[in-house]
Amino acid sequence: MAATKSQGSAFTLFMGGITAAAAGVAFFSTGMGKLALVLGVVVLAVAFFRFLKIKPEEGEVAEGAQPAVLRLAGLAAGFGGWIVVLFGLHLTASVSGRMVTTLIGFAISLVGVLVLLPAAANKNAIWKA
Amino acid sequence: MTDFPTPSATHTTTKELNFMRLVRIPLLLCALAFTLAAGAGLTARADAPPSATATELKDAAGKAPTTATLAQGDPGGTLTGTINDVPVADSKTGLTLGDVANQVGQNKIGVNFTWTLITGFLVMFMQAGFAMVEAGLCRVKNANHTYMMNFFVYGCGLFAYWIIGFAIQMGGAAGNGNLGGLQPLASEHLLNLFGTNWGIFGQSGMFLAGHTYDVGVMVIFLFQMVFMDTALTIVTGACAERWKFLTFAVSSVLMGAFTYPLFANWAWGGGWLSQLGVNMGLGKGYCDFAGSGVVHAVGGVTALACALIIGPRIGKFNRDGSANAIIGHDISAVLIGCFILAFGWFGFNPGSTLGASAAGCLRIGSVAVNTMLAGCTGTFGAILYMWVLKGKPDASMSGNGLLAGLVAITAPSGFVNPTGSAIIGFIAGVLVCLSVSFVENTLKVDDPVGAISVHGACGLWGVLSVGLFADGTSNYGGAWNGVTGSVTGLFYGDASQLVAQLVGISTLVGFVFGFSYALNWVLDIFLGQRVSAESEVAGLDLPEMGQIGYPEFVFAPEPEVLRTAGAAAVA
Numbered sequence: 001m002a003a004t005k006s007q008g009s010a011f012t013l014f015m016g017g018i019t020a021a022a023a024g025v026a027f028f029s030t031g032m033g034k035l036a037l038v039l040g041v042v043v044l045a046v047a048f049f050r051f052l053k054i055k056p057e058e059g060e061v062a063e064g065a066q067p068a069v070l071r072l073a074g075l076a077a078g079f080g081g082w083i084v085v086l087f088g089l090h091l092t093a094s095v096s097g098r099m100v101t102t103l104i105g106f107a108i109s110l111v112g113v114l115v116l117l118p119a120a121a122n123k124n125a126i127w128k129a
Numbered sequence: 130m131t132d133f134p135t136p137s138a139t140h141t142t143t144k145e146l147n148f149m150r151l152v153r154i155p156l157l158l159c160a161l162a163f164t165l166a167a168g169a170g171l172t173a174r175a176d177a178p179p180s181a182t183a184t185e186l187k188d189a190a191g192k193a194p195t196t197a198t199l200a201q202g203d204p205g206g207t208l209t210g211t212i213n214d215v216p217v218a219d220s221k222t223g224l225t226l227g228d229v230a231n232q233v234g235q236n237k238i239g240v241n242f243t244w245t246l247i248t249g250f251l252v253m254f255m256q257a258g259f260a261m262v263e264a265g266l267c268r269v270k271n272a273n274h275t276y277m278m279n280f281f282v283y284g285c286g287l288f289a290y291w292i293i294g295f296a297i298q299m300g301g302a303a304g305n306g307n308l309g310g311l312q313p314l315a316s317e318h319l320l321n322l323f324g325t326n327w328g329i330f331g332q333s334g335m336f337l338a339g340h341t342y343d344v345g346v347m348v349i350f351l352f353q354m355v356f357m358d359t360a361l362t363i364v365t366g367a368c369a370e371r372w373k374f375l376t377f378a379v380s381s382v383l384m385g386a387f388t389y390p391l392f393a394n395w396a397w398g399g400g401w402l403s404q405l406g407v408n409m410g411l412g413k414g415y416c417d418f419a420g421s422g423v424v425h426a427v428g429g430v431t432a433l434a435c436a437l438i439i440g441p442r443i444g445k446f447n448r449d450g451s452a453n454a455i456i457g458h459d460i461s462a463v464l465i466g467c468f469i470l471a472f473g474w475f476g477f478n479p480g481s482t483l484g485a486s487a488a489g490c491l492r493i494g495s496v497a498v499n500t501m502l503a504g505c506t507g508t509f510g511a512i513l514y515m516w517v518l519k520g521k522p523d524a525s526m527s528g529n530g531l532l533a534g535l536v537a538i539t540a541p542s543g544f545v546n547p548t549g550s551a552i553i554g555f556i557a558g559v560l561v562c563l564s565v566s567f568v569e570n571t572l573k574v575d576d577p578v579g580a581i582s583v584h585g586a587c588g589l590w591g592v593l594s595v596g597l598f599a600d601g602t603s604n605y606g607g608a609w610n611g612v613t614g615s616v617t618g619l620f621y622g623d624a625s626q627l628v629a630q631l632v633g634i635s636t637l638v639g640f641v642f643g644f645s646y647a648l649n650w651v652l653d654i655f656l657g658q659r660v661s662a663e664s665e666v667a668g669l670d671l672p673e674m675g676q677i678g679y680p681e682f683v684f685a686p687e688p689e690v691l692r693t694a695g696a697a698a699v700a
Contacts, residue, residue: 002660002664002669002671002673003375003672003673003674007374007375010375011378011379014379015288015382018289018382018386019292022335022336022386023292023335023336025293025335026293026338048655051375051379051655051656052655052656055655055656055657058373058661059661059662060661061660061661062371062440062662062665063439063440063658063659064440066438071650074646075643075646075647078639078642078643078646079639079640079643081635081638081639082635082638082640082643083639085631085632085636089405089632090323093410096624098409098411098628099624099627099631102632102635103631105635105639106631106635106638106639109635109638109639112643113430113433113638113642114572117437117646118437118573118574120437121437121438121573121574122573125440125441125446125573126440126441126443127441127445127446127448127450127573
């Protein structure tokens with residue numbers, strides 16, 4: 001399968017939904033704004049439902065399943081390292097101390113991004129088939 | 130020669146003393162009167178209307194060329210642009226000093242508007258360069274699809290940025306005097322943590338409606354929009370030749386609406402990264418002059434996230450994990466595209482002063498030269514690396530070397546000297562070669578155009594280099610990010626600036642990457658990121674776009690591995 005009319009209409013719904021939702025947020029103080037927000041969220045939900053419905057039409061893809069646990073672990077390490085950096089800034093006021101905590105947090109993030117997530121991606125990679 | 134009496138030899142008579150007393154009293158009175166007169170004079174000068182100036186203005190108006198004179202033509206250009214061209218507020222009183230001062234102010238803002246808009250137009254033209262580079266590095270069967278992604282990303286990004294992205298990024302960025310103050314953008318959402326307020330996202334400017342229907346806001350919107358679109362188009366390169374067009378479009382809209390604006394707010398919109406100097410004493414806060422981090426690293430880490438999710442192209446890797454080279458179809462497009470990008474970079478970096486007529490803005494010359502130099506040394510770095518170690522001055526890596534140098538100098542271009550920029554560019558040129566190899570051979574991530582390395586790795590290097598090479602001479606109005614003084618890196622004595630830069634890098638790798646990965650994972654679940662194996666092997670031009678890029682060309686058959694691996698991939 002490939003690009004289709006149903007994809008086009010689902011994308012149109014998505015664009016309409018996100019526009020209405022944004023207008024709702026922008027003018028939230030008015031009655032019309034609240035209505036637009038509700039309408040936008042509903043249309044977005046319908047758009048994603050349609051996306052899901054037409055997804056199988058694409059057919060077989062050259063994509064191996066990636067283990068969700070490993071992916072979540074990679075994401076957690078990435079975010080976790082960043083959190084370490086943020087809180088490390090409050091642990092000490094010295095420049096060298098902050099440098100150390102920042103580098104530790106950065107290293108944790110790198111483990112997630114450059115070790116765990118690639119491992120998940122390559123676990124059942126198509127080229128291993 | 131005259132003989133002067135010595136002090137011991139002098140003597141004063143009573144008659145002389147009486148005379149001196151008589152003289153002293155009037156002298157004191159005179160001095161007092163003079164002092165009072167001088168003081169009164171000073172006060173009078175401060176309070177009096179500028180009568181002399183008003184007279185001069187009247188004289189100048191009298192000497193200005195008449196309509197009849199101007200009707201004769203002005204081939205030398207000496208008669209055009211005179212006092213006649215200064216608008217008068219009240220025709221009854223004629224030209225006043227206030228009129229002249231207003232015109233001076235408007236001239237300053239006019240120069241800055243013009244500068245910012247023209248440099249923004251240059252950045253917009255970079256989209257053409259990206260399209261050529263990416264399409265040229267892809268196979269001919271995917272040319273239309275790759276060009277179309279680069280074409281449509283402009284619309285997707287612009288629309289998303291207009292409806293919400295700009296507000297998130299710049300909604301709290303009021304205070305830029307170069308563009309008239311931008312006062313309508315004065316609403317930043319703050320989060321109080323540990324007793325300190327941190328900016329999280331802006332809140333005004335959605336749809337450019339209400340108070341943000343403002344001339345200054347329009348200028349900054351256009352300039353920031355084209356930057357955002359540059360970040361979006363980076364991702365299309367890393368996912369080329371297998372990205373489903375529908376998912377690309379949705380992903381680009383969401384990136385233009387949320388991912389990019391959020392980090393851009395933190396760095397440029399008054400957000401928490403820019404406040405690291407004020408709140409934590411870390412240098413001048415996170416400093417990114419033109420966007421090595423905000424634009425390129427955001428695009429680069431998002432490209433890595435998407436490439437990890439979408440997986441490699443069919444036939445890219447063999448069973449033993451070794452990589453096959455999949456050669457692009459048009460090296461001329463690649464190199465011409467690189468030149469277009471280098472040209473556009475003169476909008477990217479010098480334009481980031483947001484003006485040519487304000488404190489420190491004359492540094493645009495230095496910024497432009499730094500940009501040129503880093504691009505040059507980046508090219509040298511890549512060419513020499515490839516030539517010495519691989520035996521050939523590889524054309525595509527040469528182009529990537531140029532871009533790597535330009536990406537790396539983007540953040541420090543306003544803070545470093547030419548020597549520093551040359552070093553930064555050269556390191557980036559070598560780094561991009563090493564990174565391409567690392568991404569392909571170690572991570573096993575397929576990046577057809579090297580976007581992750583050029584924009585991600587070298588973008589992060591650019592951010593880091595500010596903390597090393599900033600020489601402390603760039604005084605843009607006396608302060609940066611609200612901290613008095615010039616941005617100064619480790620090599621010039623301020624280690625705390627390096628920490629601020631590292632916090633920015635950690636945010637890019639930890640938060641921005643994670644956010645992008647999570648977002649595109651959700652899209653993978655709902656939409657699917659990848660085209661069918663059948664479409665991929667056939668080429669995406671017909672299945673996805675309905676038309677092949679070069680209909681009258683006869684294509685050479687692809688290598689066996691790229692045609693037969695498709696069946697195995699879905700088996």
